[in-house]
Amino acid sequence: MGENLKQTKDEVSLFLFITFLITFLMGGFMLYVHKTMINVNLATFAEVQMFYPAFVVIALKMFYYKEEINNNILIFYKIYIGLFIISFAIQILGVFLFPHKLEIIQAIVLSIFSIVTFSLVIKNKENCFEKINMVFGKNFKMVIILAVIFFILKLVVSLVYAILPGQVFSISGNDISKTILSIITIPINIVLIWIMFFGEEFAWRGYLQPRLQVMFGKKLGVIILGFIWGFWHFPLCFMLYSPATPILCVISHVFYCTIIGVFLGYVYMKTGNLWSVIIIHIINNSSLSAGAGYGAILTLKDVAISILLFAIVYLPFIFTKEYKADKNEFNIQE
Template sequence: MKTNSIKIKNEILMFVSVNFIITFSMGIVMFFVYKYIDKAAISDFALVQMFYPALTAVILMINNEKNNIDRNLIYFFKIYIVLCILSMIVLLTGVSDFPQYISKILYGLICAFSIAAFYLIFNNRNNCFEKIGMVLQKNFKNVFILCLIFIGIEFVIAILNGFIYGNFIENVEKSIKLLEFLPFNLLLGILISFISFFGEEFGWRGYLQPRLQVLFGKKLGVIILGPIWGLWHLPLCFMLYSPKTPVYCLIFHIFYCTFIGIFLGLVYMKTGNLWSTIIVHLINNYMASGSGNANNIVFTPEILILNIAVCGIVFLPFIFTKEYRKKSSRRTCEFYS
């Protein structure tokens, strides 16, 4: 028991350390070049940063338990590592040599690798993708219901933000328009870009969350994950999301990631299906980018407090749901122990 706890602690420490080293090293590169390239190229840093959590988790899993991983899953992991390496090379060389083509090349890679990975997962030979929770049909009804709940939450947030910013009608109309195209964009996103969202969700929910929950329990484990995930956004807060008010942006992300992490944690525990959190994350990013509330935000203390309050109101109650009250067990980490 004690030996296993030490093993899990070491895995957590290694995951956080390697993930942050990669992220902040690339963030330093972004710091030196972001004033000299256009905003689209800066967004490409954010796109590639999504890969790092899963890249870290995949490397650690191959290193720690290669003999216990099916060769088809190893093949998928290797494909993912190749995607990450190619994307980082494109990003690092492209900022000076071909900045106008970075986005096109990256999205081409993401599309090609997403389709290839989707094919592998769809075949799911030897049921090997169960180990990482990537089984399309698993608990499909719960996945569908929880995604609908999240869409409702996004609409509530749009209404509350409308009151805060004084553009209620505009926000509601914009949200309705986004929802009209959501089914098509969601299906397209799952097919040609899910690998980006796998990058975050496998790292945070699939790898780190169950380990934290084994050590600290269901509630505290998810709550601890939130600030770690929020701090991980630091380079983007300073150079993309809110260059004029980066500290406020970072504070917001710490709270936001903690609050939405409670819901995502619930979704993952309820379904045992990583596709569910990938889809929720995809919906979240689609709604944020479509509403124009993603980049170059200027925070004031009042806006910061109100946004944190809105997120707390809509997401915090989920910590009191039945799933979080169930007794935690080592089965939470069954895929990885």
Template sequence: MKIELVRIKNEIVVFLLTTFVITFSMGILMFWVYKHLDKDIMSSFGLVQMLYPALVAIILIIIHKKDNIHRTLSNFLKIYIVLCILSIVVLIGGVFIFPKYVSKVLNILVYIFSVILFSLIVNNKDNCFERINMVFQKNFKKVLILCLAFIGIQFLISIINGAFYGNFIESIKKSISILGFLPFNVLLSILISFVIFFGEELGWRGYLQPRLQILFGKRFGVIVLGIIWGIWHLPLCFMFYSPKTPVYCVIFHIFYCMFIGIFFGFAYMKTGNLWSVIIIHLINNSMALTSNNLSGIVFTPKSLVLNIIICGVVFLPFIFTKEYNGENLEKILLH
């Protein structure tokens, strides 16, 4: 058992060091040319950053288990690595060579590779994608219920915010409008852009979460993960999410990722299906993007505290559910 814990600690350290070195190195590079970049390129920087956690996790999985991976799954993982390399090359080179087309080229890459990888998952020969907990049919009803629950929670958050800022009716109308387009956006995005959400969720929930929970326990492990996940957003806070109030943005993301990470962790343990958190993450970003609440946000002390409190109130209770009791993590631990 002691040897096993040492191995897990080493895996965590290597994963975090590699993920943060890649993320912050790219962040520093982008920061040098930040003043010369338009909003589309900064959005592309965020898109590519979402790929890094899974890239690192996949490399570690291949290194440790290269002789014990089904051929179809191996091809899937290798194709994903190719996507990451091409995306990084396009982002770095495009900023200096073809800045006007960086966003379009990256989106095309994501569309093409998402469709290719999606087709491999759908075929799922010999049920090999169970290895990374990506089987559509697995606990499908639970996945659907949790996705609907998350939409309801986000709707509630929007209404509460509207009530505090005196635009209650407007918030309801805007939220209903967003919900009207959401099913189409989600279904289309699952096919043509799921890979960018897979990028975060395989890394954070699939690889890191169960390892942190083995070390720290289910509850504290997911809280530690949320803090790490929030800090990881630092480059985006300074250059995309809130360049005018980046410190407040980082503080908000640490708390937001900690609280929403509790729900994500709950969903992943409840279903044992990575699709649950991929789709929930997709819904989260889709609703934020549709409401223009993803970039250029200006935080005030009041809005910062208010949003932290609201997120804590709606998401924190999930840490007291039965999924956070017990020690069995085998069904979600990626080897």
């Protein structure tokens, strides 16, 4: 057990080092673009950044355990690596060669790869995707129930913000209507953009969560994961989300990701299905978020209210039975 735990710690350390190295190197390039190229939509950097974590996980798995990986999973992994390389190249070259078409080209590439990989997962030859908790129909009823619960909780948060005039997070009735209508696009987005959200959830929930929970226990492991996930947004806070108040943005993201991570951790343990957190992540990004969007100017009051509200809504899930089992009971799947 001691040797396995040491190997787990070594792999986690390597994963974090490579993931943050890529993130901050691209963050430096993003800073250059931010300072010198006003005609580039920096939102494309955020989209490509979502691919980094899963790319690192897949690279590590193929390096350490390639002989143990099912051939169908290996094909899926290789396609994902191709998506990462192409998207990375398009982002770097596109800001110079076709800045006005960068967003649409990335969207086309994303949709093509999402459709191809979605078809592979749905076919699930030899039930191979069960090994990485990616069987679409697994605990499907519970997946849908938890997705609906998340949407309702998100709507409640939005309604509370709507009655808080004067806040940067204040939300209008029209915004809430758009949030409700956005649920219609979720099935389409699952097919067309799911692979982008896989880029985060395969790494954060599928890979890192069980390892941190073995190392630190179920509750503390998820809290540490939330801090890591939130801090990973550091470059985006400085150049995209809130360039005028980046420190407050980082603080806000660290708390938000830690708190919402408690709910996502609960969902993943409850369903044992990575699709559950992918779908919830899509709902979160497709509907109204608890933020003012890109370029927001935050105040300490805004951040405090946001943290308090999310803590009230999502932190109670840490007291569910899924978080009460002993840390050694959590199975790490390779």
